Amino acid sequence: MTGRRSRPPSARRTRRPRRAAPARRALRVRRAAALGALTAALTGGCGLLPAGTGSDGRAPVTVMTWAPERTGATDKPGMPAMAQAVARWVNASGGIDGHELKVLTCDDGNDSVGAAACARRAVREDVIAVVGSYSQHGRSFLSPLEAADIPYIGGYGVTGEEFTSPLSYPVNGGQAALLAGNGRQLGEECGRVFLVRPDTVAGDALPKLLDAGLAEAGAARSVDVPAPESAREYTAQAERVLAAAPSGSARPDCVTAVLGDRTDTFFDTFRRARDDGGREVRIASVLGGVDQSLVDRTGGARGPYEGAYVTGWYPVASDDRWAPMRRVIREHAFDDNRVDPADAGVQTTWIAYEVLRRAVAEVDADRVTARDVHRVLDDGLSVETGGLTPRLRWRFEDLLAARDHPRLVNADVTFQTVRSGRLTATGTGPHDLTRTLSGP
Template identity: 25%
Template sequence: MNKMTRETTQRARSLRTIVAPLIAMTLVMAACGSDDAAEPAAEPAAEAPAAAAEPTGEPLKVMTVTTLNAAGPTYQNIANTAIAYQDYINARGGIAGRQLEVTVCDEQFDPAIATTCAREAVEEDMVSIVGSFTYFAESIVPVIAESSITWFGACCPITPSELSSPYSFNIGNQPMYAVGMVERAVSDGCKSINAIIIDGAQVFIPPMENAIKALGMSFGNVIILPPTAQDYSSEVAQATTNADCVVAVISETPFITWNTAWAQSGTDAQQYGPQGNLNSVSAAGAEEATDGNIIAGMYPDISTEPFAEYRVALDESGLDTTALDYNSLGGLGTWAAFVGFTQIAETINGEITAESFYQAADTTSNLDLNGMVPVLDFTQDWTDGLEGYNRLFNRSVVFSELDNGKVVPLTSEFKDVSNLATGTAD
């Protein structure tokens, strides 16, 4: 590993509070949680699991890969969550009585450095790479798979290897939440629906069009939105013309500009957007205009019971939870990934290695994360689904809404949108 990357990794191992500037550039990046200020996490549960015996033996070494130092978007919330989980679980006896040791590898938004992270995982005998997000997983997954190291629990798989490699075990479900937006708009009684897709997220269009066709409708217009603009007034006017509802696949930073124009337009159209993007940050200053807007996501809100321990861990970590967005795909997804890793690792009889963990994950048919996601079956590929998405095990969505600019849970049960994504009505 080059000197800069190794130094960054060492810093991340003992990471506590780092606030870095961020301008989100793409949908997935912002949904994973930007470094923009966000609403505070809910208060932790009154009681947390009690401390257990000190972990013993050799530590279980895992890695989390993300972007920390780059000119563009960074994901400090992913790194912080990984370290918070490490400290939380070690204070409660570790995993199978062993200490968890997390290395956060900063790929610096560089595919060559991402490959270096993969090689370090191999050289350091990592058990798995857990809860990561990077645009360069294609530089990682094939490298680690040669040593049976799994790519485990990704919130936002976007590359071919993530979505097809037998060593990839995704917990997130991109682009299913966009399908969920369409389903919800139709079920809410929308009669004329336009779609707004930020440029670079066109991969979302086919499953969205499959869904609306299966529901007996079609989009009045599909508008490709430039990712950066001073004003979106003309696009808002286009989106709301002859439409009572708009489904918007927009990242957080452009959503700020979009919602400003949305409020200025005076439209009474209903808006649907993605978790982590249509949120309290992007709604600030447009609270009245966005009131009642629907949010489709992969995970329940951070304030709900499934994430009670996450709230405790964040509180114990001393992190400033108002500085970064932890109620996002990156924050929630990383926590869910580590919980899943722990559950599977503790089923292993004998040594916990990359190979034994892969075998255990590959035979896990009932991974129950207590409501963070539906119960997952890693033994069944999605062979009759979207082509190239066979390792998408979670294909359900959950909904929240904006209430005077604050995100509040709307539904507690997951909606499976597998059939809609392929163009078949339920």
């Protein structure tokens, strides 16, 4: 008989139970513990948090800040950079009412196509607001925002559409208040005023605004001097001002330049032309064209801006009311030299984010939508800015009804002059330009 021979019992191997490796035992323990915790949570009615929420169940809020950054013309890179610093500060402090703040930035390229592209991206990203931004192309960016019910909070105010759109919530008087205020300031100091401004659609509206302020001060209309927005020198414009016959007034003639980042380029050309034998003409501008950092860079009290007249929206940069903003910049902007606390764009972004923080906290919901923010702002949210602006509120009865600027809620400006190398407030101020902007 053939077959396998079995081993005697004594010869058979005895299998001993293997001991689990320590790592495998630990994994089983962790899995069991996790399953137990999940079961307890579900049976206790707690459930799991939705993806993208914080530990307290509140979803992040996403906003966008845009500005031209690398165009070589009127760039405002400090505004998106300030927005990112604010986000770091807010999130380090626990967010806005428990919501993490996410800030998207966009370079609008200083053209209508880029502005529209930034707005469409804001819609795609489902932002709850566009905050503290700059663009010269209001028609291009506001239409997509309006269609998606996305509020535009604290724009720089360079376009008229920012003061007409029902989705826009301005925090300052924009270019309109600055130019009208500059006219009133210069009307009290100057014999005749020359206005050097961009030869653009936005620039075409500036002479009328300046003249409104001049008229209120009892002065004659300005002399309009259009100029290329991104020129490297302005010899033709400087010579036109200096070649004009004196006005015959006991007051000096003045030239005010409103060319954004190119304002200093004009005044550098103007200074050289004047040094070659041109007559004495006082210089002036608005904040954004001339600020403290520019005065410092060009020699302070010994530089060309000593004695210049400047109109701004807010208190001077050295005012103690800016201390909270300066602290955030110091602690959360790190060494980002784009963020200049004396820059009007940076200051506007700071104030705009104060409005956003108040609006999101007022919604008091786990998930905040753009429509929620829109509703809160329309329902009478009142925002105090520590004296940097009047109280801000956008109910119908709070709108100042300024001509061509129906959404205006803050028409205050400050008059400043450069004394001993420092921008210094002049007069009692602030000055309310509501009546000037509401004139015929």
